């Protein structure tokens with residue numbers, strides 16, 4: 024029995040890694056070499072950088088740190104270290120070409136599987152780290168594909184879109200009663216360092232948007248002078264908006280038949296019922312002020328997503344303990360875009376909020392920092408080096424986030440100007 028356990032765990036790990044890899048390769052399968060290799064924007068890496076970076080990370084953490092082996096190509100380490108090589112310069116490097124990057128991925132994977140077979144997955148932490156890293160870069164690659172308007176692989180067909188239930192604008196709210204709650208990842212099982220330690224806190228009563236803000240509601244904001252009324256904007260937000268001449272969310276255009284939106288698979292009429300996406304924190308903040316609202320703090324967000332007032336416990340997911348499924352949340356890249364607000368009533372949180380997980384990342388009012396008692400694990404560059412540097416927290420994952428890498432305690436972070444990510448808004452209000 025004892026002897027078969029590690030082997031079973033090693034083959035489960037191998038299967039998970041294989042599934043992640045299949046998806047990574049599918050994302051680029053039908054793109055041209057030029058599209059995979061080009062630096063389309065200073066905001067995004069060339070796709071081929073992501074590919075080789077996934078390999079370098081796996082070599083470092085599974086082969087080298089876990090297995091004790093040397094790096095396959097030590098001379099590549101700096102070029103594919105996210106920290107030493109920021110996005111804006113990645114286009115100017117002698118990157119591996121597509122074929123070389125794919126070969127690097129395959130060779131590292133072979134070494135990693137040997138390590139897993141030889142010494143097993145250990146406590147599983149480093150395997151999970153590497154697996155989630157690849158899954159997260161899948162979302163990054165989808166951002167790049169959408170941002171550069173490359174069109175995804177025809178193999179990535181969207182699942183049918185659920186109908187819009189109607190009645191959701193993002194301005195409807197539900198009450199979250201005041202009192203104690205529990206924040207952060209549970210003690211057992213994998214979680215990133217920034218989700219721990221789990222702790223109790225007191226969140227006074229407040230109201231939160233039943234759904235994220237929709238395109239129709241954002242359109243009213245735009246047409247009602249949202250980008251012109253100085254009083255709704257912070258000083259920093261206003262100068263960003265002026266400098267970049269921002270007048271609507273990313274990907275919007277006006278056509279003869281009305282507003283259109285660049286979706287990952289092409290132009291489409293702007294869908295009024297879908298959550299707005301590609302807005303910066305500055306826009307989210309201005310929108311909230313224009314509506315006499317504010318952004319939720321991340322403690323408020325997590326309490327709304329998980330706290331069950333009736334039992335005095337935090338649920339694992341908004342709907343309960345069961346793992347995510349397509350009925351409950353639009354995660355996992357199947358929809359290739361957000362679903363209409365309120366389309367997943369089975370995913371309802373205890374307070375009545377809908378769509379807390381999936382569809383669009385939701386900006387919060389909170390700066391990214393460590394919870395009290397934070398310990399960097401397994402390395403400072405994952406989270407700690409971003410603390411206190413002006414990054415804002417986003418919660419809830421998007422349609423492009425994989426289920427395995429997205430829970431109610433997951434914290435994402437980005438700068439307040441960023442909007443090439445799949446970012447949207449859920450409002451909050453002080454209790455009346």
Ligand code: AVJ
Nearest residue numbers: 105156159160163405435436
């Ligand atoms: C958590 C999405 C902010 O992309 O910078 C990828 C995830 N960390 N490789 C990022 C990550 C290392 C991270 N975010």
Ligand code: FE
Nearest residue numbers: 076105156160
């Ligand atoms: Fe990375």
